[in-house]
Amino acid sequence: MPVFIEDTDIGDLLKLNICQVISEKFARLKEEAIKFRSQPVQTCHSNGVLYVNQREFACSLPDDDAISVIGTEDATTCHILVLRNKVLIFFYFFTDEFHNQPLPISLMTACMSDFNDVVKNGIHWPVIYGIGVDLKNGTIFPATFSDKGPDMTLRSTKTFVGDKDMMNIYDYKSRELRIKSFHYNPWPRAFLWLQQSDTVIKQNLSTSPDVEPPDFVSHVRETLKYVILHPQPGPDVFPGGQPRRYRKDGHGMWVRIE
Template sequence: MDVCSFHRRVPSRVKQIERGRMAPESFHKHPLEIDLTQSCVGELNTITRDDVNWPIIYGVGVNIKTGQIFPATFPDKGPDLPLRMARHFTGSHQVLDIYDSAVGMLRIGPFNYNPLRGVNLWLSQSDEFILKHLSTSPDVEPPHFVMQVRATLSYIQDNQFPAITVFRNNNPHYFRRDETTGCWAPVRY
């Protein structure tokens, strides 16, 4: 299915289904190679409400057996979110595949970034200021946006050189989902 036909199907599905969840493992375990391309920005996914551009859908799931499209939320953002976000805040824009379905583990790092100048100044600003200046779409950000930005900035402030403070001996962080709780737990690998 191409991006245009995918997006034409999204608005009708949004009205039908309130919530959904997607398991990344489904894509890894599928016998066909599936290339997930983000097509979440631009006019294909935009409606206007009160002269403000809003996304038609924030998250989308696809049933890989039927092709059904449905809205999806991702309440569990995974482990070490401030560390993972710090990588992007400091200039890395490459999207990495960090989950290995063959062994059921998530791997973070190792990586390094340069200290972020002015992080103290950013942390001293109001929530409204951070929302206005660190978001590309401040009118439509979810309520937790500023909290996540502050957590990330604090992490960067505390770990200016993650190759030294976070990834000692150049070791990545490994996590596996606990089968009982469903939470991510650190593991040695």
């Protein structure tokens, strides 16, 4: 994946401390990151919002009449990636697979690592946990989400025990959110994890236990319960192996398409 900043290929520099490189050679990006993280966090509700979970991505166009904002949050050690050209917007909850993409990328905003960091009582915290993208004008803004859409517990099992492939969750042409069938093996230890204290769960099932959002443990517990109830996502979850399909109704809510 060739990456450019101000027409400079920074491929070799990516092996170094990227924040230090930006500070020394591309000060504008550091200034933009500080400016970005200083913006107020906007709360996004259901209407017109498509939430992207970890190891998911979505793609849409400005003329999408069902979706006006794509976004995600709860990123502590993960990265969120937004790709945009003149008419097309991709939204990734970043994973290593992106490095295999062949198209050159111009880095415009880099609010990450040291540039999205604040120290509280000796602990490093992210300043912002999530972002949204306005499809109509391409604006990116710090965001939190009151509604993360359908089947979030099912989608989270993919992160915990499912395959590691990225999942495209949105079909622009049909305006449908689609959760494609995926497989995972039974997880016998899920019941044992469910019996543990909140502290033990955070210390062992989080990459950043000191800075997780308040609902982290409750979300993990719901995921564990789901894995116990559905040891394998068979026909009861994905009838006929078909995706679980949703479309926005007149009130902006995702409604299951049977």
